[in-house]
Amino acid sequence: MIRTTLGAVAMAAVTTQIALAQEPVTIEFAYPYASSFDVTFDAIVPKFKEQYPNIEVKFRSAYEQYEDGTNTILRESISGNLPDVTMQGLNRQQILVEKGIARSLTPFINKEANFETDGYHAAMLKLSTFDGEVYGLPFAVSLPVGYYNMDALAQAGVTETPKTWDEMIGVCKKLIASGSNNPVYWNWAITGNWFLQSLMWTQGKPTVENDRLTLDSPEALIALKTIKSIVDGCEMKNLTPDQAVASFSAGDLPMFFSSTSSVGRVERAKSDFNFSTAAFPGLVGTPKGLPAGGNAAMLTSTSEDPEVLAAAWTWLTFITSGEGAAEVAKTTGYMPPNQAANDIILADFYGQNPNKRTAVDQLPLLSDWQAYPGANGLAITQVIYDSLEMIATGEADDMEELQEEMVEQVNDLLPAN
Structure with missing residues (x-):
């Protein structure tokens, strides 16, 4: 630049x-x-x-x-x-x-x-x-990062922040066993489908290739299944992003995955606990990219x-x-x-x-935070948002079926050429 x-x-x-x-x-x-x-x-x-x-x-x-x-x-x-x-x-x-x-x-x-x-x-x-x-x-x-209440993790017997989403779900189970009724919020609702693109780039896969969306790809299905596993495995409540920041700052939410943009806000508002950020987890290790x-x-x-x-x-x-x-x-x-x-x-x-x-x-x-092609880019964002919300609320169980429905709706909004 x-x-x-x-x-x-x-x-x-x-x-x-x-x-x-x-x-x-x-x-x-x-x-x-x-x-x-x-x-x-x-x-x-x-x-x-x-x-x-x-x-x-x-x-x-x-x-x-x-x-x-x-x-x-x-x-x-x-x-x-x-x-x-x-x-x-x-x-x-x-x-x-x-x-x-x-x-x-x-x-x-x-x-x-x-x-x-x-x-x-x-x-x-x-x-x-x-x-x-x-x-x-x-x-x-x-860039996306993990926010951790290290005191809550220590009370649950966790000494290291998770490096993968499977490890994070394991931490959730320990937190639940130690009394947490909402161990994590994964910010699916963040602007521009940013977290879905994060899971795509984690696999090295762009969400847009040659002016077409790659939501019908195996990587997109893995992304949807990963979100589903987080929601189910962590018994995640469907908070708004602002509610999640407030809950984490109050010491009620042990883990929070979102943009690094909220660090200053949390530091100014947090209650008396040991707060730490850590790198965004990957699927099998360090992500290949992040938007x-x-x-x-x-x-x-x-x-x-x-x-x-x-x-x-x-x-x-x-x-x-x-x-x-x-x-x-x-x-x-x-x-x-x-x-x-x-x-x-x-x-x-x-x-x-x-x-x-x-x-x-x-x-x-x-990596690129990708825009969706054509005049209907904002409408495509909303379609993907609605699909992710169905996972977060438990309305969608079959990720293959959800993927097919999402792809069909998005394709109707893409430019003909």
């Missing part, structure tokens, strides 16, 4: 335009997951205002999650009410590019003398680049005012650059995809915060 180091980037042309403005320039900005990112922007805004006092950033109501963010932008594009900068899930950028809503960042990048093209992970570059043009700068990157979660900042301004566009670009690059990106790691559990943030500003941070380092150690596994 594109890397910029805060303080090293000159931004001469951009800052000159803003400095010449007689009045403050106001831009509008929208982002998802207030529970995760409110504290991040509370830390970023004062630093931004100190450097750019003539730019006013007006925050819109936060998107509930990534699907809501994309649907909101699609509606606002019709009503002519787009924000200047929006944060979108990494797997939701393509539709905004195809519909001409997102503006290419390449013309802005080409005007900056100190931008480099080697600072972001290759998966980030691929997910935000379309037809050779950059449309998004990654803001926060996540890159998170979001990117995109320029969706409809303004042609050079001062507004310069201000929007300044905000966009600030929040994704060194010091701005470092606040992501400090306040959440996301990883900043900016190399300056990771190598310079956060040089000592991860050594002092091992629970946030777990995802960083898994970076070699980083």
